Amino acid sequence: MKVLVVTTWLPTRDAPEIGKFVASDIELLSRDHDVQVIHLSAGGITLPIGGERVSLTTVPMTPSNPLSVWKAARVIRERALSVDVVHTMAVSALLPFIVGRPPTPWVHTEHWSALLSPTTTGIVARAAIPLVSRMLVVPDVVIAVGHELAAVIRTARRRPTVVIPNAVERPELLHDRPGGGEVALVGVGGLIRRKGPDIAIRAVAELRSRGRAARLVWAGDGPMREELTQLAERLGIGEHVDLRGRVSPDRIGALLAESDAFLLPTTVETFGVAIAEALVAGRPVIVGANGEQSSFVGEPDGVLVHEQTAEAYADGVERALLLNADRSAAEIASRARALFDNDARRGGCSDAYALAGARRVGPDVDVIIAVHDPRRRIDRAVRSALTSTSVERVIVVCHGLETGPIEAATGIEDGRVEFVQFDDGVRSPAGPFNHGLDIASGRFVVILGSDDELTAGAVDAWRRTAERERADVVIAPLRHDNGSRVPTPPTVRSRGLRGSRDRLAYRTAPLGLFARDSVGSLRLTPRLATGEDLAFTARIWFGTTRVNMHTGPGDYIIHDGDDRVTFARRALSDELRAVELLARDPWACALPDDDRTALAVKLWRITVFGAVHYRGSEWEEGDRVWLAGLVSSLRDFAPRALNVLSRADAALVEGLADPAVADLEIDIRSRRRRRFTSPAALLPSRLASVLAREAPLRFIAATWWASRR
Incomplete structure (x- = not known):
């Protein structure tokens, strides 16, 4: 199958760690498909992607520049004509599709944590969430990288949403923990509040105050670097905290091999690639409990921490070390390695493509x-x-x-x-x-x-x-x-x-x-x-x-x-039996007052008055008595409905409620209410309701508009 992958997240020379899981997905797809990749790049030189059946094109696109988005959309649409399926990856890759969906089946993979927890992103990105949710409706199939993210996405779309976990790097050789006198902790993630590097540093200080020697190596950079450096110095553990900055993906394995445990006090993760990579490398993990990681982290391989405090994470580290004191790296990694199987992910992608094609045609x-x-x-x-x-x-x-x-x-x-x-x-x-x-x-x-x-x-x-x-x-x-x-x-x-x-x-x-x-x-x-x-x-x-x-x-x-x-022509009791049943239906009687009023006004105007009008004066024995009972039921069902009916309508209701009113008089009142330009037909029985939604003036205007639609 020919697959066109469109993504904004790929490793570049300046940022080799960005989108590495997308690159892994592309390499995986190339084992079964011919893959053309369009990298929508805001700048930087895209690094080569592995796979023999992969071709890469870089198209300049800046999300804040509508012209660049429109130009990217033209390139994508032209290339989409010659493939079997379009596969977008990452939320910003949806931007060019605002102008129209591709002519071929469309699959989208979503990772964005803001959909799961909007407060974790900035105010500008948060404002884009409604647009993103609307765009996620359109693809034939959406792949979510986690079950919690999938649940959020499913609230916005009817089409299939499936779960395929992120790619997880698996080191060929597993290294047992170094052990020794000092506990080596490693964290991987941006130096941002959501990842909790400050709590990790405080947890190290807490461990050392308990008499347990501990040190922290953190791979990743971000706006909190200076604040975190000062925090470590203030706590007196500056020499035990190593903020490494950006680390190339191929060096993460070496950091894990030199560690005793993985520590990430994250507040939320849509998947948690770094967490999964630590597990498959045979390292116990101590991580926040909120996010997809809760589906694959469990004791004894890892500890989920429910409180964002240094004390709670220090307790988690001590518990993880105790649970894994006699376990090898292979034992710790076995469950995660079975869970994150690339063959299963390959099959899941092919199934998603088949499903997208089936749903399109x-x-x-x-x-x-x-x-x-x-x-x-x-x-x-x-x-x-x-x-x-x-x-x-x-x-x-x-x-x-x-x-x-x-x-x-x-x-x-x-x-x-x-x-x-x-x-x-x-x-x-x-x-x-x-x-x-x-x-x-x-x-x-x-x-x-x-x-x-x-x-x-x-x-x-x-x-x-x-x-x-x-x-x-x-x-x-x-x-x-x-x-x-x-x-x-x-x-x-x-x-x-x-x-x-x-x-x-x-x-x-x-x-x-x-x-x-x-x-x-x-x-x-x-x-x-x-x-x-x-x-x-x-x-x-x-x-x-x-x-x-x-x-x-x-x-x-x-x-x-x-x-x-x-x-x-039917007996009146047969013709209006449905109205009688609905007015006494416990479900209908439990509706909010506005809903019951709207429903009753329609029943009066269309169903009841219609039956009366087309009967003329040709009433059968018992009709008027039965109809009086129905009028009583409708009044009890929605008393406010009478306020918005026209004055001519209200006069007819009063006549129908009394079987003693002459049949000819009922016929006269019925014809009078149908003189729709008369004051009696335009004004509601309660003048204060003249502008109510169901009152004659607004109802007539809406009907006129609908007739021209």
Whole structure:
């Protein structure tokens, strides 16, 4: 496989210790792949990289210079056209991809400790964390170097995040500890607060005060050098502390060979390469407990210290020396050597590349169509779904029908179409759709009415929105077959939609793309002739699911035939049974007040008032009494909803609450509330609520905006 590695971290002549683990990763990849490397360098001469199948190109790029980032992006995109996978390594290597993702599968390896612990970095870098988190959404696969880092990254993305530990240098020859009268401690890391060199020096002073001769050699440089030199002198141990400065990677092994133990009072590590290298070299480690090192450091090989004090680290050193007094270097190193196996890392990278390729091209959407009448244009619905390459299966659930006639009527021969017979003896669309959800296996599901269709490639477009915006649900744009738009939900936003803020309740039908994980065991309400989707979508809109609206091409087209099941005349108790159930649902009753108000206003305006309007004055016996009971339930469910309904709406509610009010009067009040430019229809029943989100003025404005979207 041809792999293009893009990284900002590689050893240079001036800084040979920077990015040495990235160089090791590249050398490892070259054993299985042809690797082209682009080093995005802010300056300095890149050192050669090992591996026979590696070619290296240095491209100047300064993160603070947008022009250099744009030029680097052009080079990367051109080179990406001739490879099988792009593999970015290190957070700053993501910058050129802000202008667009590569045309090939993309894998990213992340090491940045600030994602795990933002307080460990400067204020400028900390400000970049939201941008980095957003960029980490885009790669097909992200490789985290530790489990804790992976957990943080997974909160920002839906695509796969896998763990492959950093490269760990393994010395060929293991040296037993020198022993002797003085305890030789070695630390490796920058002279920065997070690495704890000051605590290491104080720990040496504490050990010497206890009568244990100890000295410290620290490999690494940084802004604390002068402060640490003065600290050692002030504590009277200047001659026992050796701040070596920068040490080339090939000399670290020699320092470890001359030591008795490794000491690093770090506050956090995304992996802890130096810690792992000390272990595989056969040296016990005494390190901070916060970070990925806690997954591979354990007694007797090492001691995790939970307090950032000199006394605690001095105790840790004494305990590590006691536990390993009679153990050889090989015994100390055995567990770590088995854990950090390069063959396992090679296999993990190849698996990540295969996964990235599969996710880029692999279909993973199941489209569910329920049909109860062979006269339906099921062929139109099925063919429209098959125009999207991301569709893995079209599941046609034949409700109370033999599959043979339906399959013959479609005239479609495509292995992606599966006809399933289902008969529950209930005249409700909930049963067949739920059956489809039960047997769906794709990452995403789409529910499509047998009367309806999708524009060409609509599912692909929705899926791209889901991946790009890391959404669990993508609401599809709706239009009727006459071309008119359906302005639901009436919101000005398209990303990160929330139930009450964005009036999501107005989109009752679950039309769009749903991540199957977000649906879980949730199903349409069984045995309802209509409104079966009311509780289903309410639980999604007012839950924690990430919801986006798709914008751009990719419509769901509603065909408004006169014989649609949706338009069938039913008893009022059947038509509004879903409203009654929801108003009494313990889950709904436990929603915050704002959510219940938003949900109730929609139920009044659309569902209840709609049923009343289309009945005219043709009420059946018992309808008005039953409806009065429903009005009482809705009032109890969300009392504040009546404040934001229009004055004409409130008058209709008062009439519905009293079965003694004449049917003709109900019809008059129903028609009056539909005069949408009248003062009674524009002003809320409580004037102080005139600018409330659900009040008529803002609702009408949002609906107008949504109709133009």
